[in-house]
Amino acid sequence: MFGSDKMKLVKNEGSGSDFGWIGKGVEVIGDVIFQDRLQVDGKVKGKLYSEKGTLVIGEAGKIEGQIDVGTCVVHGSINGDLQARGKVEIHKTGRLNGDVITPALVVEEGSIFNGAIKMSKDSEVSRIDSRTTDKESDKRKVKEA
DSSP states (O other), rough: TTTTTTEEEOOOOOOOSSSEEEEETTTTEEEEEOOSSESSSSSEEEEEEOOEEEEOOOOTEEEEEEEEEEEEEEEEEESSSSSEEEEEOOTTTTTSSSOOOOEEEEEOOEEEEEEEEOOOHHHHHHHHHHHHHHHHHHHHHHHOO
C-alpha cells in the first residue's frame, strides 16, 4: 500500500469474522480501519478506527495516536486519546497516557493510566441535556405567568 496513508483489513470470505494482526517487527504509519478484531504487537503511529470492533494491544505493542473503537484491551502502551463505545480494559502490563471516553473501564492493579476519564454513554448525555432544556423552559413559563 505504498503512497496511501490508510490501511484497511479486508474480510476473508472463508472465515466468519475479520482478524488482523500487526506483528512485533511491523511498524505502521497512517490510519488503520478494521471491522471485527485487530491485535497489535508491533508499532502503530496514526489513528485506529472501528465502529464495533475489538482492539487488543499486546505486551510488545505500542500505539501513538488516537483510537476510536468498540472495545479496547491494553497489555502494551498507548500514547494518545482513546474512545471506546463498549469497554476499556487496562491490564497490569498496560500503559496509557491520554484521555479516555468509555461507558465501562477496568484498570488492573500494576497498570499505569495518566489522563482524564469521561464515563457516560452518548444517549445518557443527550437525555441529560434535554432535561436541562426542559427545566429551563419550565422556569421561563413560571416567570412569564
